[in-house]
Amino acid sequence: MSDALLSVSGLSVNYGHIEAVRDIDLSLQAGRVTTLVGANGAGKSTTLLALSGLIPKAAGRVMFDGHDVTALPPHKLVAAGVVQVAEGRATLTTLTVRENLELGAYTRRDGAAARASDLERMFALFPRLKERENGLAGNLSGGEQQMLAIGRALMARPRVLLLDEPSMGLAPIVVQGIFRTLREINAQGLTIFLVEQNVRQALKIAEQAYVLENGRVVLHGRGRDLLDEPRVQEAYLGG
Numbered sequence: 003m004s005d006a007l008l009s010v011s012g013l014s015v016n017y018g019h020i021e022a023v024r025d026i027d028l029s030l031q032a033g034r035v036t037t038l039v040g041a042n043g044a045g046k047s048t049t050l051l052a053l054s055g056l057i058p059k060a061a062g063r064v065m066f067d068g069h070d071v072t073a074l075p076p077h078k079l080v081a082a083g084v085v086q087v088a089e090g091r092a093t094l095t096t097l098t099v100r101e102n103l104e105l106g107a108y109t110r111r112d113g114a115a116a117r118a119s120d121l122e123r124m125f126a127l128f129p130r131l132k133e134r135e136n137g138l139a140g141n142l143s144g145g146e147q148q149m150l151a152i153g154r155a156l157m158a159r160p161r162v163l164l165l166d167e168p169s170m171g172l173a174p175i176v177v178q179g180i181f182r183t184l185r186e187i188n189a190q191g192l193t194i195f196l197v198e199q200n201v202r203q204a205l206k207i208a209e210q211a212y213v214l215e216n217g218r219v220v221l222h223g224r225g226r227d228l229l230d231e232p233r234v235q236e237a238y239l240g241g
């Protein structure tokens with residue numbers, strides 16, 4: 003497809019003799035939310051790690067904005083604009099909220115003024131983080147830490163944002179807030195690739211969705227359409 007910002011073709015990943023991901027094709031349309039959903043152990047994280055260059059691929063190609071980035075090391079992918087949100091608990095707990103956000107911009111070469119204005123944008127997006135600007139990240143709630151992790155990734159000025167189960171371990175009301183935020187940043191034009199076990203929420207916000215089972219893509223379609231798919235309802239939405 004012509005307007006794919008990032009695409010993965012023929013991706014396979016092995017852990018020793020275990021074939022964790024087998025011959026996957028994915029395409030992320032520019033400006034859209036794409037989701038990869040599936041049960042425990044389906045291979046979702048493995049797919050993300052391989053496309054971010056964090057684990058080796060047994061086979062496959064990754065194209066980003068017309069360039070073959072298959073062999074790029076993770077830091078070069080980040081510099082190119084492919085940025086993964088760290089797991090919520092991976093915020094640097096002994097640094098302040100503000101310091102965590104500032105660290106997100108470390109790969110950027112634009113000026114201090116641009117970074118300062120982005121910091122203000124993060125505080126507008128997450129008022130809760132503004133209130134806690136000078137507090138230690140370690141004292142934040144789980145939901146706030148997830149917001150900080152997203153904010154820190156946004157500070158890198160991504161062109162595509164990758165998230166691995168941002169809803170994990172959070173209360174439903176907090177999950178709603180996270181998904182609302184993802185909608186908001188997508189509405190501002192950011193391309194999002196969301197890996198989720200929260201199949202219902204993910205399919206609701208995703209333009210395109212892929213369902214992964216045992217390392218293979220078994221269904222692909224519009225998120226809203228997959229919500230009505232009997233096979234998806236039975237397997238992931240409680241009938």
Ligand SMILES: Nc1ncnc2c1ncn2[C@@H]1O[C@H](COP(=O)(O)OP(=O)(O)OP(=O)(O)O)[C@@H](O)[C@H]1O
Binds near residue numbers: 020042045199
């Ligand atoms: N480091 C590893 N070494 C060996 N096997 C692994 C490793 N990481 C994952 N696996 C296996 O690879 C398969 C895919 O795991 P993966 O973590 O990608 O699934 P997932 O869809 O992200 O699951 P979850 O929803 O639990 O996060 C599973 O069978 C898992 O046990």
Ligand SMILES: [Mg+2]
Binds near residue numbers: 047048166
């Ligand atoms: Mg996972």
